[in-house]
Amino acid sequence: MVGLPGVRTARAALLTAAASGDWDTAISSVAPLLEGGAAQGEILNQLLLPTQVEAGARWHANRWGVVEERLCTAACESILTLVEASHGRRPTDKGHLVIACVEGEHHSFPARAAACDLRELGWRVTFAGADVPADQLRSFLAAERPDAALLSCTLPANLTGAQRSVRAAHDLGLPVLVGGAAFGRDQQRAECVGADAWATTAHAAGDLLDGVLGAAARPRIRALGDDPARQAQRLAATAPLLARIAAGALGALIGTDRALGAEPWAQNILRTLAASLLAGEEQLVHEDVDWVVEHATARGESPHTVVSLLSAVATALPESFGSERHTLQSAIDRLALQLADSGPSSAPLPPRTPGPSDPSPANETARLAALATHVDQSSPPDRHFTELVHLAAAVCEAPIAFVSFIDADSQRLWAQAGEAPHMIPRGESICARTILQPHPVIVSDLAAHPYFAATPLVANEPRWRFYAGIPIVVGGGFAIGTLAVVDFSPRTLLSTQTGVLKALANEVALHLEVDRFRAERIGDPHRSDEDRMTRLMAQVVDVRATEEGLPETLLSTQTGVLKALANEVALHLEVDRFRAERIGDPHRSDEDRMTRLMAQVVDVRATEEGLPERLLSTRDVARLFGVSTRTVANWATSGQLQPVRTAGGHYRFLIDRVLELLMERDVDPGPVELQPEPGDGQGRSVDPAAGDRA
Known part of the structure; x- marks a missing residue:
């Protein structure tokens, strides 16, 4: 496309005038282009649409506020009306189209621009505006009876609304064409919402409509299976309530006022999560999280606040949204790793305020x-x-x-x-x-x-x-x-x-x-199992003394010991039953649960560093025992822990032996120090006692 002469100057003037609220100057910025004979499509695609994109970028980067962004949009819409009037109406002999923004979509300018282009191509177009509820769209289409419905969607969070809007048109037997940034670079998302066709430009839409309306029978693109579609719609419907719950949870962390400001973000994340379920694309959630991080940090928030927001949203999700929670948690993990790699945040901090009075639970x-x-x-x-x-x-x-x-x-x-x-x-x-x-x-x-x-x-x-x-x-x-x-x-x-x-x-x-x-059963909260066994052994000694010196009281003393032993057996049975009720498994011992927990530790380490299965690092073992890495090295040298050498030359320890040692707790560090080999074969020193970072 040949660049329109003077368009850059006009765009700069339009942006400057909109930012200062100078409406007359903003509108008049297009005059030189009209006087130069610029076509309607040239003004639309080289001036107005790029100006809108730049206005959105400035708002996202916090260079503009909402007022400046909306002033710019209003100026662009007025200019579009002026341009259409100056070029007059073209013959409309191709058919009647209704263009609307899907339910929840407030970005109407792209749809209006498409309507303008399609009128230029000879279509009679009715523009229904922004955020048209699906039931209202159905009623309007039933009254208008157009040849086709065109639906615009800019934000992926509104794809579930797009699906409802598509169904509203299909209920009336109308073909549906969709477009907008939310549908990405191919037809996959359009197929998922059930659309008949997808286009990236108004001219491409015109070509597709010629084929769709001229065909004897149009192929219908089906949506995904009922279960993911129904689940996505259910999540989208509950997003406002869940976002409110998430903001409430976040309020305890960042303050109520700031948390309420985060509620729209939470709702957008939830609706994007629903869209990712509908489209089968987890990447949608990752892209939305990246957008929220950029938006938040541009406004002085720490990216760690976004992590807290995402965690609050994940917490608010009911158990019935387990897979969606998993998707969101993967986005949280991805962001956490990015923040760990980038180091401490340099974002400016909000003003510090003293803490509130002592908080207390209601009970x-x-x-x-x-x-x-x-x-x-x-x-x-x-x-x-x-x-x-x-x-x-x-x-x-x-x-x-x-x-x-x-x-x-x-x-x-x-x-x-x-x-x-x-x-x-x-x-x-x-x-x-x-x-x-x-x-x-x-x-x-x-x-x-x-x-x-x-x-x-x-x-x-x-x-x-x-x-x-x-x-x-x-x-x-x-x-x-x-x-x-x-x-x-x-x-x-x-x-x-x-x-x-x-x-x-x-x-x-x-x-x-x-x-x-x-403690309730034995009446002494400080008496351990060992204390009670010592007391029983003392009673046995008393029995022996009675046998030799006082035979007349032997029976009563033996009976007392038997009663104590019987009580001890009963106590252990009751404690085991109580423990089983709490953990739901009568056969799982303390050691079993510790083994399971240690296995989870290994899973975490494997996730972070790709460690071999069931191995712990020197640093892990040191932290478990509360000792230095040098002490762990001494244990390895003395044979109390058997190390395993990795391909990179670092030492790892078998979880089973570490667990045994943890239970024994009788380790003697000894005076021996582990002497590492000169290198790991790659020119690096290997010294686990110096602080294992692998």
Whole structure:
């Protein structure tokens, strides 16, 4: 196409005038082109449509606000009306078309431009406007009885609306042609919504319409199977409600006002998710997430806020949308990996505001009572809780992990890996907000959070930046504490890491419940199985002494021991039954569950780094045991852990042996240090004790 003389000058003048609100100058910018004899199609395709594209790009990049963008669109529409009037009406002898924007689509200018072009080609065109509901479209088409319906869709999020609009026309036996940016570069998405034809330009649409209307019988392109189509429509219909729920969940993380501003984004993501189901293209969701990240960062938001938004949307999805949640989670993982590769966000942070007063659940009194019956915070935790915390740190690759409980005034860390304060005032506690939520709370960048940015642990040393916490929920639904991980750089978690963290929090809750149940049965919350066995052995000794010195009381003493043994057997049976009720498997032992959790850790590591199956890195093992990588190297050298050498020269450890060692906990690091080989065959030094990064 030959460039229209003066079009660049006219475009610049139009954009400048629209941005300043100078309506008269904006309209008059087209005058030189009209005076030069420019054709209607030239003005439309070389001036108005590119101007609209540039206006959208400026709004997306936050160079323009909504007012400037809408002023520009209104000016372009007025100019189009002026151009049409100046060129007069052409004969319309080819037939009658109705052009409409599909349900939910507000970008009407491309459709109006197509109507203008088709009139030039000899069609009588009725333009129905933007966002025409499918039932209203059906009624209008029934009254107009056109030869065909042309439907425009710009945003992929509106493809489910396009399907409803296509069906409305098909109900009347009308052929349907679709177009617009939402349909991509081929006919696949058009086929998925059930359209008869697809075109990228008005001239291409005219050629297709000549063939469609002239054919004796047009082939009907069918939509996808009923199940995905029905599921997509159901998700699109519930998107406003789900977006509101997601914004509510997000409000606890970034503030209510900002979360309400994110609600349209959440709704757009959900509708795009429905469109991806309809079209069978997960890529639609990835493209939409990229768009949201660009849009948000241009407005000063951290990209980690988008991760929190996506996580809130995934949480809001009901179980019936399991596959859609999986699709969205894959987009979250993809974004998380991109952010990890790009390093800390350089986006400007919002103003810091002090945190609110201590938040409390509605059932606070009963929650505190449940905390008192489940946990004695004056006593140290048993080793199982410490192992779970180290496992959480390992799987999330976090320097700090802890189990903490929220009492009336403070958050108290009970078991931990890494250095963290043992007591945090409740008003400064992130975990105090976590227990208010029924789902994981992940704050990708604490310094960008309106509540937590000013708290001492974030604003001052040690300057926490990332937090992920899972409520620990015991019987009755009481969230008495959290299992949390913390890091010193902005980041997020993969879905696999979040899944393991949930499983570990459930494991903590299970052990607390079992311990409480046992304490109720024996009447002493601090007496362990070993304590009771020691007491029984003492009674046996008493029996022996009675046999030799006081035979007259032998029977009663033996009877007492038998009763105690019978009570012990009954207690173990009751505890096993209680545990089985909680985990749903009467045959799964603590070791079985730990093995399963460790296997999930391996799955996470394999996802992140492509590790061989059932192998852990030196760093993983060190975090599990709460020791240095040098200590792990010593264990490997002394034979307590058998290392496996990878192709890259790094050391890995079999999960089964690591689990055995974790259960034994009698490792002697010894004085021996592992001496690595000079290199890995590729000119690099190999030293797992120096901090295994593979």
